[in-house]
Amino acid sequence: MVVEQTLSLIKPDGVARGLVGEVIGRFERAGLKLKAMKMLHLTKQQAQKFYEVHQEKKFFDSLTDFMSSGPIVAMILEGQGAILKNRELMGDTDYQKAAPGTIRADFARDIEANIVHGSDAPDTAEKEINFFFNELERI
Numbered sequence: 001m002v003v004e005q006t007l008s009l010i011k012p013d014g015v016a017r018g019l020v021g022e023v024i025g026r027f028e029r030a031g032l033k034l035k036a037m038k039m040l041h042l043t044k045q046q047a048q049k050f051y052e053v054h055q056e057k058k059f060f061d062s063l064t065d066f067m068s069s070g071p072i073v074a075m076i077l078e079g080q081g082a083i084l085k086n087r088e089l090m091g092d093t094d095y096q097k098a099a100p101g102t103i104r105a106d107f108a109r110d111i112e113a114n115i116v117h118g119s120d121a122p123d124t125a126e127k128e129i130n131f132f133f134n135e136l137e138r139i
């Protein structure tokens with residue numbers, strides 16, 4: 001398996017509920033290495049840009065309100081098969097369909113406020129990492 005980097009976000013609900021340490025602990029215990037990390041508060045416009053692929057969806061306005069409602073934690077995670085590994089740790093978008101023991105199954109109680117974001121493919125991982133981190137901020 002190739003060593004990959006992926007973009008992970010702890011969404012405003014995860015930060016507000018005090019789940020930052022819990023979520024990062026799960027990543028580290030699964031062998032994903034933290035390569036960059038920061039806390040920031042997106043504007044509505046920045047959230048719209050980040051989620052532009054969803055702009056035609058009916059949940060877009062609500063989602064971007066939510067994503068700009070409070071601070072988030074952004075991270076670059078690295079490891080063998082990191083993109084899929086992170087998605088497995090997160091669980092299904094819909095917490096009701098997420099496998100037991102995943103972050104969303106354990107903590108999310110809403111399809112929108114579902115604790116974490118993770119890139120879903122190598123091209124989106126590169127794009128999303130570049131959205132949040134410049135060269136100086138990466139190890």
Ligand code: UDP
Nearest residue numbers: 059063092093111112113114116117118120
């Ligand atoms: N989302 C939502 N309603 C839906 C589907 C998605 O509010 O019916 C939100 C949810 O926060 C999700 C995000 O939009 O995490 C992005 O959706 P995507 O399908 O890309 O899911 P993800 O990659 O986050 O699992």
